[in-house]
Amino acid sequence: MKIFIIGAGAVGKALAVSLNQEGKTVELIRGHLDDGTLYKQGITLQLKGGPTLHAEIAVSTLSTHSQLKGIVVLTNKSFGNKVLSEKLASKIGDSPLVLLQNGLGVEQPFLEKDFPEVYRCVLFMTSQNNGPDTITYKPVAPSPIGMIQQKNTSLNRIVEILDSLNFRFSAEKDIQRIIWKKAIANCVFNSICPLLEVDNGIFHRDKNVLAIAQRVIAECALIANKKGIDLGTSELEDQVLMISRMSDGQFISTLQDINNHRETEIDTLNFEIYRMAQAMNLSHKVKETRLLGELVKLKSEMHDKN
Numbered sequence: 004m005k006i007f008i009i010g011a012g013a014v015g016k017a018l019a020v021s022l023n024q025e026g027k028t029v030e031l032i033r034g035h036l037d038d039g040t041l042y043k044q045g046i047t048l049q050l051k052g053g054p055t056l057h058a059e060i061a062v063s064t065l066s067t068h069s070q071l072k073g074i075v076v077l078t079n080k081s082f083g084n085k086v087l088s089e090k091l092a093s094k095i096g097d098s099p100l101v102l103l104q105n106g107l108g109v110e111q112p113f114l115e116k117d118f119p120e121v122y123r124c125v126l127f128m129t130s131q132n133n134g135p136d137t138i139t140y141k142p143v144a145p146s147p148i149g150m151i152q153q154k155n156t157s158l159n160r161i162v163e164i165l166d167s168l169n170f171r172f173s174a175e176k177d178i179q180r181i182i183w184k185k186a187i188a189n190c191v192f193n194s195i196c197p198l199l200e201v202d203n204g205i206f207h208r209d210k211n212v213l214a215i216a217q218r219v220i221a222e223c224a225l226i227a228n229k230k231g232i233d234l235g236t237s238e239l240e241d242q243v244l245m246i247s248r249m250s251d252g253q254f255i256s257t258l259q260d261i262n263n264h265r266e267t268e269i270d271t272l273n274f275e276i277y278r279m280a281q282a283m284n285l286s287h288k289v290k291e292t293r294l295l296g297e298l299v300k301l302k303s304e305m306h307d308k309n
Contacts, residue, residue: 004164007071009087010034010079011062013130014103017140018078020048021170023058030061034079034087037064044136050169051141070094074164076101081109081271088112095119099156101148101165106271107186107279110151121152122161123178125185128170129253143249145171149178183232187223188243190272191216194295197258197267198302204251207244215291216243222289226279261303269299 006022008015009032022029031044041063048056071094079087081104091100091113099120102110113121127144148165150158158174166172175181192203195215199205206213220239227234260267273296280289 005073008076013132013138015078016046016138017048017130018170019060020046020056020058021167025167033064037066039066041067047137049139065090070096071098074099078103081106081268082266085112088116092116105189107275109271119154122148123151124148125181145173147173147175147181149175180232183227187239190223191219191243192255193257194273194299196255198298203253204247206247218291222292223276225288226276229283261306264307267303269296
């Protein structure tokens with residue numbers, strides 16, 4: 004089964020090389036450009052503490068294809084999902100769609116267009132571009148995949164096809180709990196770190212910054228619990244501290260997006276929490292989460308003007 008990866012950033016390239024190494028047929032589709040080009044790109048994947056891998060990967064754009072028969076994997080930024088859902092609606096057919104994206108509600112545009120099979124994945128890895136053709140990649144744990152909407156293909160089959168030695172996946176029945184847990188951590192890292200312009204290790208090094216994170220966690224956990232997702236604040240704080248200890252010196256993608264004048268994903272994080280709180284008449288309970296989101300958006304807009 005052919006695997007189409009939409010989004011030719013660090014995650015998409017790391018996944019493409021890992022699948023190629025195991026003889027699987029994979030093609031990268033550039034999400035931000037659609038000029039009908041089709042070419043081969045040599046991509047080098049540097050595994051931290053492991054080997055360096057190289058593969059020649061087919062790269063195309065959406066207009067190259069009338070249909071996408073296989074598995075369609077999204078590694079693009081989630082703010083593009085609404086437009087992408089419209090473009091994919093006539094091409095997806097019965098092919099399963101797997102979202103390797105951060106945030107809450109990122110699958111909604113595809114559900115509204117009644118895509119037959121939609122899966123969510125929570126990534127447990129880090130990757131970054133070291134140039135147009137070189138990616139540094141570090142797996143942390145197998146990334147769980149769970150079913151959001153399913154008609155034919157089994158979850159285990161999806162995991163079997165996408166799993167590889169260097170980019171592991173696992174099947175997860177309760178994917179919503181993991182989505183929320185990761186999204187709350189992202190609300191912390193993707194707002195506080197770019198505003199302070201510090202690396203992700205700040206939370207285990209500075210108790211005052213950790214105190215801000217704890218207040219955001221408490222606000223987000225309240226909304227999660229109201230939505231039926233049972234998450235305790237101590238569990239979430241432990242996760243933030245664990246990630247922080249593992250990522251001293253590593254800067255969050257939102258800060259990189261701001262510095263490179265790219266749109267951030269804060270809308271599916273802090274602002275999505277706020278929208279949910281509004282719908283429950285609890286907007287007064289997420290004041291810090293909302294404020295941090297607004298400051299990130301303002302910082303991004305100010306950088307765009309410079």
